[in-house]
Every structure is written in structure tokens, then in C-alpha cells.
Amino acid sequence: MLSEMDDYPIHQVAEVIRHVGTSDRNFYDRYYFNCHHGDPDDPWLIIGLGVYPNLGVTDCFAVVRYHDEHIVVRGSRALGANRNELQVGPFTVEILDGLKRLHVKLEPGHGDLSFDLVFDADGPAALEPRHFQRQLERVTFDTMRFVQTGRWTGSMTVDGQDFDVEPETWRGNRDRSWGVRPVGEAEPPGRRAANTDATSFFWIYSVMRFEDYAVSVIVQELRTGERIMGDARRIWNDPEREPEWLGRVEHDVQFVSGGREPASATLRFIKPSGEEIVVRCAPQLANFIGFGTGYGLEQDWRHGMWQGEEKVEALHQKISELDATMKLFCPADYLATFELSENGETVQGRGLFEFSVIGPHDQYGFTEYTDVAP
Template sequence: MTLSPLDDHPVHQSPEVMRHVATSDRNFYDRYYFNCHAGSGELMLIVGLGQYPNLGVTDAFACVRYRDLHRVVRASRELGDDRMDTRVGPFRVEVIEGLRRLRVVLDPTEHGLSFDLLWEGTIPATLEPRHFVRWQERVVFDSSRLAQTGRWTGHITIGDERVEVTPDRWQGSRDRSWGIRPVGEPEPPGIQARNAGTFYWLYTPVRFDDHAILCIVQEDEKGRRVLEEAVRVWGFGSAREGEEEYLGRPEYRPVYRDGTRDVREAVISFAPPGGRPFDMRCVPLLPVHLMVGTGYGLEADWRHGMYQGPGPVVQGVTHTLPGDAAVMWGLVDAVGRFEYDGHVGHGLYEYWALGPHPSFPGD
């Protein structure tokens, strides 16, 4: 057993040192996710940093979509003993004030993307429902996640161009998730090969003037709900600060571009118990293919938690659109415009419709 500075804090949850998590499952992870945008189609930056204690790896990525550019910087190193050390090569995340303010940094490298950004939450960090999925008797997802909308201050540099980020315009959402999900080097599929491979997913944390709406929908190949959430959370400084309002079972109706599963608009319907039902309309403004170059599983040589050596190993990936459109595949994180009952907001419109689903008859 190896001690670390975190062991000096009264935070233990098991009779182990903090470096050792309570499960020996190889797929245990602990990750930050952030997005930054101006509520428009001009730019979207997505940043992630994760630790994989049972794989002995920590890694990070940043992905920017700017004009015709899709650029990724990614880094990996051995995790070591100190899980309080979030540095991964040029990346780091600093918790300035827990659940309120964080600093996210990518120092300059030869890969043409850097930033120094301060996050400030505009609603209380909100715990989502437990995400639990068992396939062919194996637990493949068992995780917790908090979500928060907020605003940004700092700068982003893309090539030779510096973008000033001010909180009057630049906003986004973040999450912190931890638990079990598929990570690291691929495992022999065995009986898991029988899995239909469906991932029908919607995730929309949306910021309005004095509140946010957080919505999740996940369904299997038969249209059964695997996970759902619909809450309205009132922001800091509002008359109802911190109040959480349950909005009932969300109903999701996307409209796809002809011959594709690319969403051009959508309606999400809510029916608060004892309240008035309402529809929230969404239009994606800037799609970012989150899985391209970032480690979510498309590239055989770089996956979250995959051992790349002692490190730090730092790499860059650049694609230009529309020329490289053929490689843009998988989960989409889009800047979205949302509207309901006279309220206009912006946020993350994350979706994927992979595999069979009742909404695609005849596939």
C-alpha cells in the first residue's frame, strides 16, 4: 500500500489507502468533462481529464471545433501514487472552490491549441440518477455523475489566433462522473458479442437566465428506458436559489436529416406532476463529433485509460471540414439553442442513435 497526500484528509470510504478504490474492476474511472461556447455556431471547446486507478493510467484531451477546424490535443501518463495530482503533460485541472469554481489549463504545445480558463457555476452542482447497465450478466455501467451549468473567463489560442473569453458571453456545462464504464484496452468480447450495440441517447444541460434544465434519456433497442432525468434547477442569486423541480418523464422527438441520423431539430416534452406540461424546442447550432481523436473508442491506438507508456505522451490530431467529413462519426456534442414558454437558453445538445430502435422501423 502506497500513501499519498490525500490520505491525510478525512475522506476515506473503505479500509484502503486512497490510491486503491473499493472495487478491483479494471473499468473503474474518475473523470472531469467541460464544454465552452458562446451560445452560437462560432466555436465549441470540449475538455476531459480522467483517472483509471486499476489500470494505472491518467489521461486528458481537448477538442475544439472552430470554423472548418476539428483539432484535438491529447496526453497520457502513468497515474502514480498521488491522485490529487491532475497534471497530464500540458493539461491540469485545479479546484479553486469545490462545486463552484475550477481552473482548466492546456499549456502551449506544438499542436496549435492552448487555453487558460476559469469556470464559475451558475447553478448548484446537481447529482444525477445512478447509471446502471448490465449486459449478458456483466455490469458494464455503474456510475454517479454531477452536472452544472456555468460561465467562463480566460482565453483560448488556436494556431496564432487568440480568443478572449468573457463571462458575459462564454458559457457551458460540466460534469464529474466516477464508477464503472468500459475503458482501456479492448477485452475479448466473449458472450458480450451478443449485445445488440444500441445506444439511443440524449443529454441536455441547458442554461437559461435564472435557471437550468437538465435532461437525460437513454433507451435500449426495444425503446425501454435505461436512464432518465428531467429537472429544473434554479440558479445562484435567483429568488428560488438552489431549488430543484422535478419535471416528470421527458419525451424526446428528434427530426433527422433525410437518410441520416443527424438531428436538425428536436422537441423535448415535460409534464411536471401537478403542473402544466410544456415543450422545449432545440436546434443544434454547431456539431462536434466528440469521439474523433479524443479517446472514446474509435481509434484502436488511443482509448481512455489505455496505457501509452510512462509518459507523459502528448499527441495532436487535426481534421478539416468538409474534406474530412467521412471520419466524423459517433456521439455528437453540439451547441444547442433551446426555447420554451418565452425562455431562450443555450447549452449542450448531446445525442447518438446507434443500432436498432423503434424510431427507426425497417433498419
């Protein structure tokens, strides 16, 4: 079946646009946004919309952390032929000016959250390194992603309270990723079930906003510290300047006692010359994105899972009542402050510190899946 997109010279394979270049069920194409005021007392909003061509599904979520409230609105529908139709029930993503300006909206009347927001980019979007991982014979990750920081304008209502979102003070970042990663119902692992070390997952994804540039950091490790990914880039506001590789990434995370949440973290970017940049990260507020949004904790609602022709749900939980053990099995997105020291000077920034250590990890002394920091 054709769609309006097929009238553009953008085909990559000998198929119509709605058919991607692989039949892997786990192919996905998605948007991620976050929005914050920089103050832990204000809402910390995260939004996602994903398309799953080989599963025939598109879905979305919005989750906000506000004081002790964890509020989720999520939706799913059958995927049609038109890939320009970025709408699921009351939720819409609209591209106003590609790579520069986007509009996200959640109509009121669906739980305790609604918003109407426009994202204006600070500078160019930056392509991150390809993410590839093979577990035995199966490719489990093969994705591309770009990242971009920006400012928000519009309005938001959280738990009955209205917020005017002004671009001078409301910031955030977005990313776009696509490719193959586990989505939908869990597959039988087969022989891979015996390869337990490969199921350990250490992850840092941080997007730091400073005055003249952003810094993007990605680290994924196995239990032993073997790197699947490791990258740090400086993305200048000036579109004429190329992103700058900052060096090999080393990390030192201090944990909150009784769990695996980070109390603080120090990241070091080390060039072959020995030149070093040090970033001290101070997490301020956690948004536990694994709860209710489809990242895998709930077996009846996972990204790409068939929910019927259209379904919209709202959830409202207390942060203080979230299951502490389940927190060990999903990443959390932290609103954080950063101090970057380079060549004897220090600059201050804010942004995202996404973190997870699932399963054993030798550097931090976790030997079992349910081990916690002393």
C-alpha cells in the same frame, strides 16, 4: 503507498485513497468541461481529464470545433499515488474552490490549440440519477455524475487566432462522473456478443442554460425504446431551492438527410397530472468528440489505454473530411439553442445537446447499424 489525500477523513473502504472499492478494470473518475461564445462562428471547446485507478493511467483531451477545423490535443501518463496531481504534460485541471471555481490550462506549443481558463459556477452542482446497466451477468455501467453550468474567463488560441474569453458572454457546463463504464482496450464480449439488441445505444444528454435556472436532461434507450435512464431536472440558480423533477421525458428528433445528425428535436416533460413542458432544440454546431479524443473510434487511443510513461499528441483535421460512416458510431456534442414553453410562456436558452443513436432503433426506423435518415 500513501499520498497527501490519505491525511483527510475521506476514506470509503479499508484501503488507501489510491485504491478504489472495486477491482473492475473499468472504474474511472473524470472531468468534462465545455466552453462557448454562443455563436457558431466562434470556437466550441470541449475538455476532458480522466483517472483510471485499476489501469494505472490518467489521460486528457481538448477538442475544438472552429469553422471547418477539428483540432485535438491529447495526453496520457502513468498514474501516480497522488490523486491531487491533475496534470498530464501541458494540460492541467486545478480546483480553486470546490464546486464553485476551477482552472483549466493547456500550455502553447502542442498543436494548434492552447488556453488558460477559469470556470465560475452559476449556482450549485446538481447530482444526477445513478446510471446502472447490466448486460447479462456483467455490469457495464454503474456511475454517478453531477452537472453545473457557469461562465468562463481567460484566453484561448485556436489555429493562430487569439480570443479574449469574457464571463459576460462565454458560457458552458461541466460535469464530474465516476464509477464503472467501458474504458481502455475492448474486452472480449463472450456470451454478450449474441445479445445484439443490448448493443444499440440511443442517447440524449442536454444541459440548457436559461436566465434563472438550468435544465438537465438524460435519456438512454435500447432499440425497443426500453429506458435505461430517463430524467429531466430544473436546477435553480438559488442554492436554497432544491432541483425540480420536470416529468417523464418524451422525444421527437428530426434528422439531417443522409446521416443520423439531428436537424432539430422536441422534448416533452410530462407530469402524472398531465402538465407538460415543451422544449424545442435547434442544434447549431457539432463537435464530433469521438474523433481523436479516446471515446472509442481509434483502436490505438482509447480512454484509459496505456500509452507509456507520458505521451502527448496533436491532431488537426477538416470537419468536411471526417468519415461519414464513423460518425454513426459515436456521440456528438452540439452547441444548441432552446425554447422552453411552460404555462403559456416561452423562455430562450443556449447550451449542450449531446446526441447519439448507434445501431437499430425502432422509433426512428433504423434497422441496421449503417442505416441513415432518408
